[in-house]
Amino acid sequence: MQKNEVKKPNESMVSRMVRHQMFIPVLALVILAVFNLVTDPSFFKITVGQNSSGNMVLQGFLISILNDGSELAILAIGMTLVTAASGGQDISVGAAVAIAGSVLLRILGGGNSRPEELAAPIIVAFLVSCLVAMLFGAFNGVLVAYFKIQPMIATLILYTAGRSIAAWINNNELPVITDPSLGYYGGYIPGVPIPTPFFIAALCVAIIFLVLKFTNLGLYTQSVGINENSAKLNGLNPQVIKVITYVIMGLCVAVVGLIKVSRIQTINYSTIAKDIEMDAILAVALGGNALSGGKFNMAASIFGAYVIQFLTSTLYKFKVSSDALPAYKAVVVIVLVVISAPTVKEWFGKMTKKFKVKEVA
């Protein structure tokens, strides 16, 4: 669709820019930024203030966007890979985050819902939750790769069961961890003015870029997504690669589970990471990646995630209630997809050509 990057010599700069994959997300960001600048310039103000635990931290809407967008950015990484390799989306991530968070709390609390102290080091609990989330990811992956079930339907199973499983793991109790060290991952490390989730997201992004640069993961997932049969003829094992992408998705889910649980030091099975799968899929689509798989642009997806968070924060700022938020989001999404639809682009192309012909005449 947007991959038409063959540069014609007589093509103007503008039309090349319009065709670029990053055009839509950047355009959306610019429009949002200008809109905020016009209505209320204080949107961009960053101040240093004291937070509830007495640390000096940076405050402001931009900081909160970077903070709150972390989870989405991390999930967008996994979602991009899953989309590219299997040509479908994982809709179970919200439920899987609930499972990962539940496992984390279960181990930290040691079966006690109001533990005085941590029953296990956080790193151990995190590693176990990683393992569990990766297992569930592998389950999705096996259904998709070996049983040839469409990804959306295969992950519908975990979507239906996930939150129930999460409640089951903790016997439907909501463990509250009072130990402040758990709060570092979703809040601030004492003495550091920047929220920790931002560092975690940055770390994840850095890792995935290094992986994409120094391994063949990107090449393999794309070739499996573009044409599974020819990938097979070239000696790749499409099934294994698909499962790997789902396992990576599981890893991302575990990281998000840690951040989410750390933010509130407890869990709510029915609301934790609710609808986050939809936002993550949107981030991938907004980044101009084809949802039918194949080529992908990781940077665009991650950028798309932050644009969505920017939009959410802007709407919250205008006192839109969190329940009514989806309606506005939907309008923006529709406008974006209509602009980027190939037919509409073609039509625009014709119009600009006509315009140019008139100009010359």
Place this chain on the structure above:
Amino acid sequence: MSNNKTKASGGIFEKFNNLTDTNLLLTITVVIFFLMYIGAIIFQGGGFLKPQGFFNLLNANAALIVLACGLSIVMITGGIDISVGGVTALVSMCCAVYLDYKGGNVFVSVLVALAIGLAFGAFQGLLVAYLDIQPFIVTLAGMFFARGMTTIVNTKPFNVANEAFTKLKMTRVIIPGMGSANRKGEYIDAYVEIGVIVAILVVIALFCLLRWTKLGRSLYAVGGNRQSALMLGINVKRTRFLSHVLCGLLAGIGGYVYFLHVGSGSPSHALGAEMDAIASSIIGGTMLTGGVGNIAGTFFGVMSLGTIQNIVSQAGLGEAWWIGITRALMLCLFLVIQSIVMVRKKKS
């Protein structure tokens, strides 16, 4: 669609192989549903013994049947519509507000419901079919929009106190000869709600539409292979558009049936109904890849999901999470069966 009816039918296995994909999956679903229900009657008894138990299953799931039928149509065409749950909530809320605050009449409220459904269907169909945008994204936006609009219309859940509507809601259709005696020994007639009649009419109408009309056959053709459908002279764009319009209309009808069942408007109505509807369609043998599916199967899919829920709650596994887990297990089971059967068939 491998339809090799030319083969001489020999043993049972041969016949099994001669079934079309659609009929094969339908057979599996129907057999499993009856096994499950009969198993429940034998081992659990209780509510399953009385015919009213079955009718209550219908009463509770009438709206889902209609929604799932709509989804089956879109899925047969190779698309997806995840906005139906949101549309259901929006329809309930709009009708509730209209009937309660404005004291409007029931007939107009039905029209309101249909109009909302049609509007969603037509707009989404337009974007999907003519602008060639992925149906998942379009209907995702539709779902967001419907859910958001529901809270914008009214944030708090409330019951409708409209006389004519309450009368319609309380209307019971008596099924003769199916009643049973209650504990005091009084004879109580078996009944179904109006919504069930609507749902059954919808199922019959769509069954005929898919089987015997030109549009119905085009839906299968477009879902099976868009390219060859185009070469057959089918207007692919229009067919896809119509599938979404139909699904939207059915979401409107389903929304009203739901509203009739619960009699209130609330932003949290029908949460996750789209996923239930998709799951029912799949259990009923519709494949998301398109071209395979059957409305009768969808009906049994909804009933299977409802039955398993009843079995779990009757078995005393009171904790809410068991329902989620067993439903997922069932979906998993069906998907694996379907996948294995399809792979086997392709090889033979």
